[in-house]
Amino acid sequence: MKQRIGVYICHCGGNISDYVDVEELGKMLAEETGVVISKDVMFACADSNQKQMVSDIEEHKLDAIVVASCSPKLHLHTFRGVAERAKLNPSNYVQVNIREQCSWPHSDNKKEASIKAVGLIRAGIKRVSHSESLENIEIPVVKAALVIGAGVAGMRAAIDLARMGNQVYLIEKEAQTGGRVAQAGSLFMSGQSGSELTGRLQEEIRRHSGITVFTRATVEKVSGSLGNFHVGVSIGTGDNDEKLSLNVGSVLVATGMDSYQPKENEYAYGSSKRIVTLPDFDRMVKEQGELVVDGKKVRQVGFIYCVGNRQKKGENKYCSRFCCSAAIHTSLKIKEKYGDVTAWHLFRDIRTYGKQEILYEKSSKQGDIYIRWDEKEPPLVEAAGDQVLVKVKDYLTSKEEIEIPLDLVVLVTGAVAREDSRSIADVFKIPIGSDRFFNEIHPKLKPVETVIKGVYIGGSCQGPRNITESVESSLSAAAKMNALLGGGTISLDPVVARVNSEACTWCGKCAEVCDYDAIRQIEFQGKQVAVVNNATCAGCGICAPVCPPDAIELAQFTNLEIESMIDGFMEKVEMREKQQESTTENEEAPAVTMKEYPQLWKEIEEALASGPMNIPDLSKQINKSSDLVTWHLMTMNKYGIVVPDGMDESDTYFNYKMKN
Amino acid sequence: MSTTNSFQPKILVFSTDKISDPGIDQAGLRKIHYSPSVYVISMPCSSGIKPRWIMHAYRQGFDGVFIAADGHECSYSASCPDRTNDLINHAQSMMKEQGINPKRIRMAAICSVCAEPFASHMDNFSRILSEIGSIQAELNNKAS
């Protein structure tokens, strides 16, 4: 139990004190058990107050502090910093939100707002009185990284990791590195060939001594956790496999994607040499000097889009993003290379987003023919002798049903997850979506992190992507990994779960719900109990509610802390009568009662001493953003410290001056 | 009942640090009003709320408990909605034991900009709780 608590209640320049009687609160809460000092301050975050707090902590030997002010999203770290500077463990600090969650939403009811504020602060005081000093968890890390999959994503990340001074192991399943791109013909948008691009990366990898490449290699098993993984790798094919064990601090999975393989008879696939997939066609274009199939020159080429993708009823509901651009790029390419070829694009929607729109623009201008169809009425494809007949409805001529005689039909196949993605997911215990691509923790907030700390995903194994996007994600993973590996140790947030070994009966429920695989079974004083791996625990607390004997809890969210907060909310509040009056007094003579104001006010004051000034000039003079200046100047105006002084010369802004 | 007019139900809200608590902050930022007897405790994840805390809240006089969950936005676990659901079911079975109306617990997904939805959830819940009446009465009934 903390015995020497300091409480600071913020006016927020009126944002709080206009609705909540902070002065009275300050007096009232000084009487709470354990509270040594309690005061109201104009701006808790102001430099001057921070300094005051540090000296208060030292002078009064405070063992915990509570600041009741704005949302912790804004200033939690500010005040933790204050605690640290005063050599107080920052987990003994609690911030109470009496602005966003009290004075503002209840600005219509000042009395109730003050009562609620008392409850909120009391809860904070009670919580902090049960707080424990937690130390960050320090974990040693092996300064080596494992990258699985040597496609563009994996290779590019490996190079960056090595450049930043990490030992890198790059594992590739195939005999050659380069992945899908190495086989590709001409690439959009650059027009360079796939092998040119991968060749450059391969060259760079070869030159870099920090990267060790293993081809024909796969991961067999993994143990250990963040900072210290042991990865069993098997190299070679079948008979005389070589086994290898690698010790790395972090892992990047960049195993890529597969191209969709049309089913037998999907768009008559397989019934004729004249019906091919886009990757096949790309290869033809790369290899053939003249576009010929079965001895006949190809003059009419049809592209059917979204094959195996965007299936409302089927498995693959997603759009592969790169195939529209890839198909259009190829159609530009064939015109350029073979001249007299007409391209018929039978599409559902054209998704050449971003700069790729230029491709569409070019293609549609050069006379490529675009015909849109709906999923309900897909084109009918039929091989007929040395032609392929495609029937489709044209929406742009009152749904005329047309039949196009083509020499070649290209099925624009999208991406699917790799066949073996499930086995990789199992080895690393990373989750996999219903589309069988790997799942990040959060698509927006944690886009390359997996639930397994230290294991990242990048490139098209997360979902269909073009090269730019694949490399972007693998590089951001590389940056994250480097941050982990860089320092030799990692310091982790101490808010993790812990088990009360006495009470635990090893029922395994907690381990079952933990998505992070952080709970393991060990022997403790002759019985089996659960233990949490601090390095991998994410601090979600999901394990806590499921434990039958209530033996597992999350630091800072213990029963004692939470239940005492509830008690704090509900303790009876008696606002003294005269306090209502004092609020009004407060409003009448605000400037007089002002005790604190931030550094910025002083600067504004000094600047205005030389004469009236408008806000843009003022912000320039004191070198602060005009937003900030406006905000503070308006507060000063409200408290009668500054007053408007007519319009400036340009008649655009008000000038302000000191009141006297 | 004539007393329901002056009866202001007390609501305990469990929010989440990264998503629903910022949503509740938004309501304040935009001065959207809701009942001042709403108190919020923020957690890392709504699936970490212990049913015993919920029971403690009722015993201390909270008329209702509202769980402002992240739903599918949760950045910890894809199965978060299920887990939160499980613990609410668990809490409800405990409430049944104690004779507490199961309507006194509610859950909704609140996103980080869900200011209006949050306020209207509070208004609705307050209304429902006013109709049910104070928790004190319910606990007293059980005792007698």
Added chain:
Amino acid sequence: MARVNPEFGKEIKKFGANEFDACYNCGTCTAICSLSDGENSFPRKMLRYTVLGLDGQIQRSLDPWLCYYCGDCSTTCPREANPGNLMMATRRYLIAKYDWTGISRMLYTSKTFEIVALLFIALLVLLGFIFFHGEMTTELTPEGGVKLNTFAPWQIIELVDWGVAAVLSSLLLSNVVRMYLKIVRSRVKEGLRIPFKLYFTQLPALIGHFATQRRFAKCHTEKISWREKLKQGKNTYWLVHFLLMSSYVMLFTMIVGFLGWFQTDEIHDWWHPQRLLGYYTTVGLIGGIIYFSVLRIKKKTEKAKHTHFTDWTFLLLLMLTAVTGILVHFFRVNGMPYPTYIMYVVHLMILFPMLIIEVPFSKWSHLAYRPLAIYLSLVVSKAEKLMKQKPAKS
């Protein structure tokens, strides 16, 4: 089910359309065209048909004939797909399709063919004169004029005219019938019933349009009076076109029907209808030719920007006909026998090729096709309306 013709784009390019494949079907042209009525996607639909290669649809289509090439669509098209020019090229294509001899097609698609054909007919005329000309007397008429009718008796020339006219008009007529069939038969096959009496009730429209080509003036519909338009020069194009065309038609009628009256040896007074007519037509022709040539050279209006080579030949021939005609008149009146005879032969060496080539196979077939198309489109749309009403009644 319509089979597309993937080669159609290339085909239409031979007729002078080039930019249409940039069209992205935005419909701006339809919005701007004063002839579209909001239902028929005119002229956008023709572009779509062309891009897809639906030649069957194009051949049965009347739309190209309704367009007078005001060029509004081409100036507003955001893709510079030049729909107006496509409509023009489609008209050339259709003329070639209606013509069963295949000569039109050759004329439009090959410069060499056109020149060879013109030269060939000129040669025939020359040979005709070499072998069959009358006496080349130097004796003058009492008024001092050349006895042209002795060298080329009008009765014989008129006979030849009639023969040629008979051949030409039967060719033209057979092409017109083919046009009718292409347009009506496919629609009837699809179940359109055209009550016979419609052909009569819509007849006045045919005559009116033939005589005035008045749809022209409908382009650029603005709410100002006709006179105002005239003042502002907005109708100049139509006016000059009318002048040129009427001169041409009159001349043609004179030569074929009334040569005896037109080609006399006596010299009438200046106010005599024969001379007045001669002056009117000469002024009409020369004035018109100069006006259109200047337009085409300056490329000011949209349609003048895309001159097909057949347009140039036509203007040139017309000019030469008029000039040589004047010279014949001049030499004859001034009693210069040999220059008169030679100039007369040259005159006919230009006139005949022009008539034979242009009337049934090229430019001047517009004169027949366009009014017929307007007439048929009225008939067809009336018939369609009737069909729609009927089931509603029953």
